[in-house]
Amino acid sequence: MTRLESKFAELGAENAPGQEVRQGTGQLSAVMRGDVIPGTPVDFSHGDVDAFAPTPGAREAWEAGYEAGGAQAYTEYRGAAAIRERLARRLAGFTGAPVDPVDELILTPGTQGALFLALGALVDHGTRVAIIEPDYFANRKLVRFFGGQILPVALRYRDAETGPDLDALEAAFRDGAEVFVFSNPNNPTGVVYSQDAITRIAERAARYGVTVIVDQLYSRLLYRGESYTHLRAQPQRPDNLITIMGPSKTESLSGFRLGVAFGSAHLVDRMEKLQAIVSLRAAGYNQAVLSTWFDEPDGWMEDRIAQHEAIRDDLLAVFRGAGLPVATPQAGSYLFPELPGLAVPPETFVRLLRVQAGVTVTPGSEFAPQTASSIRLNFSQDHKAAVAAAKRIVEMVARYRA
Amino acid sequence: MTRLESKFAELGAENAPGQEVRQGTGQLSAVMRGDVIPGTPVDFSHGDVDAFAPTPGAREAWEAGYEAGGAQAYTEYRGAAAIRERLARRLAGFTGAPVDPVDELILTPGTQGALFLALGALVDHGTRVAIIEPDYFANRKLVRFFGGQILPVALRYRDAETGPDLDALEAAFRDGAEVFVFSNPNNPTGVVYSQDAITRIAERAARYGVTVIVDQLYSRLLYRGESYTHLRAQPQRPDNLITIMGPSKTESLSGFRLGVAFGSAHLVDRMEKLQAIVSLRAAGYNQAVLSTWFDEPDGWMEDRIAQHEAIRDDLLAVFRGAGLPVATPQAGSYLFPELPGLAVPPETFVRLLRVQAGVTVTPGSEFAPQTASSIRLNFSQDHKAAVAAAKRIVEMVARYRA
Numbered sequence: 001m002t003r004l005e006s007k008f009a010e011l012g013a014e015n016a017p018g019q020e021v022r023q024g025t026g027q028l029s030a031v032m033r034g035d036v037i038p039g040t041p042v043d044f045s046h047g048d049v050d051a052f053a054p055t056p057g058a059r060e061a062w063e064a065g066y067e068a069g070g071a072q073a074y075t076e077y078r079g080a081a082a083i084r085e086r087l088a089r090r091l092a093g094f095t096g097a098p099v100d101p102v103d104e105l106i107l108t109p110g111t112q113g114a115l116f117l118a119l120g121a122l123v124d125h126g127t128r129v130a131i132i133e134p135d136y137f138a139n140r141k142l143v144r145f146f147g148g149q150i151l152p153v154a155l156r157y158r159d160a161e162t163g164p165d166l167d168a169l170e171a172a173f174r175d176g177a178e179v180f181v182f183s184n185p186n187n188p189t190g191v192v193y194s195q196d197a198i199t200r201i202a203e204r205a206a207r208y209g210v211t212v213i214v215d216q217l218y219s220r221l222l223y224r225g226e227s228y229t230h231l232r233a234q235p236q237r238p239d240n241l242i243t244i245m246g247p248s249k250t251e252s253l254s255g256f257r258l259g260v261a262f263g264s265a266h267l268v269d270r271m272e273k274l275q276a277i278v279s280l281r282a283a284g285y286n287q288a289v290l291s292t293w294f295d296e297p298d299g300w301m302e303d304r305i306a307q308h309e310a311i312r313d314d315l316l317a318v319f320r321g322a323g324l325p326v327a328t329p330q331a332g333s334y335l336f337p338e339l340p341g342l343a344v345p346p347e348t349f350v351r352l353l354r355v356q357a358g359v360t361v362t363p364g365s366e367f368a369p370q371t372a373s374s375i376r377l378n379f380s381q382d383h384k385a386a387v388a389a390a391k392r393i394v395e396m397v398a399r400y401r402a
Numbered sequence: 403m404t405r406l407e408s409k410f411a412e413l414g415a416e417n418a419p420g421q422e423v424r425q426g427t428g429q430l431s432a433v434m435r436g437d438v439i440p441g442t443p444v445d446f447s448h449g450d451v452d453a454f455a456p457t458p459g460a461r462e463a464w465e466a467g468y469e470a471g472g473a474q475a476y477t478e479y480r481g482a483a484a485i486r487e488r489l490a491r492r493l494a495g496f497t498g499a500p501v502d503p504v505d506e507l508i509l510t511p512g513t514q515g516a517l518f519l520a521l522g523a524l525v526d527h528g529t530r531v532a533i534i535e536p537d538y539f540a541n542r543k544l545v546r547f548f549g550g551q552i553l554p555v556a557l558r559y560r561d562a563e564t565g566p567d568l569d570a571l572e573a574a575f576r577d578g579a580e581v582f583v584f585s586n587p588n589n590p591t592g593v594v595y596s597q598d599a600i601t602r603i604a605e606r607a608a609r610y611g612v613t614v615i616v617d618q619l620y621s622r623l624l625y626r627g628e629s630y631t632h633l634r635a636q637p638q639r640p641d642n643l644i645t646i647m648g649p650s651k652t653e654s655l656s657g658f659r660l661g662v663a664f665g666s667a668h669l670v671d672r673m674e675k676l677q678a679i680v681s682l683r684a685a686g687y688n689q690a691v692l693s694t695w696f697d698e699p700d701g702w703m704e705d706r707i708a709q710h711e712a713i714r715d716d717l718l719a720v721f722r723g724a725g726l727p728v729a730t731p732q733a734g735s736y737l738f739p740e741l742p743g744l745a746v747p748p749e750t751f752v753r754l755l756r757v758q759a760g761v762t763v764t765p766g767s768e769f770a771p772q773t774a775s776s777i778r779l780n781f782s783q784d785h786k787a788a789v790a791a792a793k794r795i796v797e798m799v800a801r802y803r804a
Contacts, residue, residue: 003526004523004524004526004529007526008523008675008676011672011675011676011679013674013675013678016479016678018476018477018478018479018682019478019678021478021483022478046476048472049471049472049475049476050471050472059465059468062468063461066657069451069452070450070451070452073451073656073657074420074448074451074656075420076420076421076423077418077421081423108681109511109681109685110681110682112679112681112682113680116679121406121410122406124405124406124409125527125549138678141678142679145676145679147527254476254686255474255475255476255685255686255687256685256687257511257681257682257683257684257685257686270410270413272415273413273414274413274547276413276415276418276421276540277413277514277518277540277544277547278515278518278681279512279518279659279681280514280659282659283511283657283658283659283688284656284658284659285657285658
């Protein structure tokens with residue numbers, strides 16, 4: 001195997017969300033137990049934008065962008081100046097710290113695009129990067145793609161007390177981590193980092209000179225009684241800090257591929273240089289849809305959160321009723337239940353779920369090597385269909401229990 | 403300077419097309435001669451999609467995509483299957499060789515996205531890559547970003563006989579080039595490679611086992627009397643071959659960020675794995691606009707070509723009338739005139755053009771180190787405004803002549 005071959009072998013995307021359609025079903029019949037379980041198919045690998053529609057006005061905003069013509073088609077690589085101007089104010093208001101629209105903000109093709117650019121701006125051969133386990137699967141893949149070295153840090157999410165192992169994090173910083181990337185709320189568990197954890201992360205990153213990338217994709221979808229701490233608003237914070245957000249999830253605008261990164265000007269500058277050779281810019285007309293972001297109709301966000309909370313609670317009841325351990329997500333729309341010992345490997349079970357139960361989930365091995373026996377569900381779905389599908393998962397677990 | 407700092411210093415985007423708005427004008431006044439020359443500003447750094455509007459039906463196709471909802475928002479990373487199916491047939495018809503829609507085609511965020519993925523799939527630290535000089539500026543930047551080594555090969559474009567130096571190309575192959583990337587029609591000169599050149603490139607790449615990436619972005623905008631040879635349709639061709647196209651230029655769909663790459667299945671597979679961590683997919687709703695591609699109304703393309711040919715001829719007359727050498731583009735909408743010795747460095751002159759004459763062009767140093775005294779114009783512009791702007795360039799050249 002050449003170096004490039006092994007590099008791409010590590011990038012395996014066949015279990016990545018949305019790619020299930022490319023999987024063969026060849027060898028499954030040999031291990032299959034029982035028949036198909038009927039029911040409406042549910043694809044928990046991503047949110048259902050038919051069940052939760054895009055922000056009101058998104059289409060009209062796009063059309064206004066299209067009608068604006070050339071000025072909207074060809075923006076600066078970092079995005080249209082007027083859109084950045086408006087967004088910077090809103091992001092500063094939301095996160096509690098100023099954002100300079102000229103030098104500290106870049107629009108990207110989705111939050112994925114922002115993560116890619118941020119890690120591409122910071123990770124080279126041998127760069128040590130502290131990574132939470134479990135966390136969004138692309139974090140690990142990106143670090144490996146750029147030739148970096150992963151220093152894993154455990155996240156507690158099963159116990160009453162949740163959060164990152166701060167001693168392990170400090171050890172990683174002492175061991176030469178130059179970058180720390182993490183999602184908060186955590187993907188896949190829905191854990192929100194406490195104020196204490198964020199304060200300590202900020203303070204230690206500052207002390208050790210570590211650059212921090214915090215992916216806050218789900219920070220608006222916060223359930224009742226929870227509070228969120230923005231790292232960038234901490235009085236003591238690292239000099240080099242990039243915050244990432246986007247309207248793909250809670251706002252259901254994923255079909256537009258829009259994200260933002262904001263923070264240290266020299267890093268945003270590098271990200272733009274990289275964007276210039278990666279895809280030039282977030283699609284011009286689509287950028288105009290960001291005018292709807294943080295400007296949703298009154299009550300719309302509260303309503304959306306309440307609907308997700310209701311689905312969350314019903315799914316938790318289904319899984320817990322069947323004895324499957326699952327943490328209560330404090331934010332976002334992911335559930336990460338743990339399966340018991342099964343007669344087939346977890347990734348085979350995931351394929352069987354799709355073939356026999358019409359249920360698509362993402363295997364836990366995508367998020368950390370040690371969470372292979374969990375599955376991730378994005379429960380931003382039709383409520384009734386999601387509950388019925390969760391019951392089919394439980395039935396399949398019973399069928400394949402070791 | 404750290405390795406990352408120097409890597410990003412090489413990626414300098416401040417002279418890249420579209421980024422001129424970020425340039426300071428601070429030191430220009432010290433060297434400025436004469437006043438502002440009045441006239442309609444023209445930005446030759448890219449085509450004007452207000453002068454040449456997007457393909458008819460593009461907006462309606464987008465709206466149909468948006469209305470399709472979730473299925474169009476979340477496609478496979480390589481793009482929606484039904485769209486690939488239809489496009490594969492059209493691309494096979496256009497290029498004269500079959501394309502498998504399942505395994506040999508990927509939709510990308512613009513042609514830039516396709517180039518990035520193709521080079522990312524093939525270039526690692528130390529990989530030797532043959533590059534034409536001059537050629538599209540991102541080719542060189544991408545190779546350097548991935549740590550590859552550039553083996554330059556000259557393109558003749560000033561003489562009656564044009565084309566790549568095939569002996570130098572074979573020498574690069576002998577010297578261990580693993581990849582050869584080039585644009586045909588050539589950006590920035592508009593040279594179309596002859597059938598003989600393409601046949602020889604295909605045959606030698608096959609013999610030396612070199613992977614070829616051919617960027618055919620402008621291959622539909624071919625002027626009267628010219629003919630185009632598709633490398634992928636040659637009987638003897640390299641085993642590893644990726645062809646890149648997109649509707650951003652001739653079809654004025656750049657605001658949608660759409661491109662395609664097609665060819666060797668294992669390379670398309672790598673490109674999709676990379677796409678999964680770069681930006682997931684070309685924006686879902688935008689993909690639907692590809693239904694208009696290669697299906698334009700009767701006579702629309704012929705008309706568009708004729709209008710560009712008329713602008714080309716008028717601009718050639720302006721530059722040649724002033725004694726500036728410029729090759730006749732055989733295809734595409736770029737002109738690459740050569741300036742005489744000036745009293746200011748070429749990149750200063752380019753800034754003065756913008757400030758004093760309202761004319762934006764791209765400095766020739768972006769395309770090869772040795773073409774710094776040329777400028778590139780994308781003449782897909784309002785006809786009258788473009789001719790007037792070319793006359794202002796000539797006036798500025800006279801003003802700053804050494």
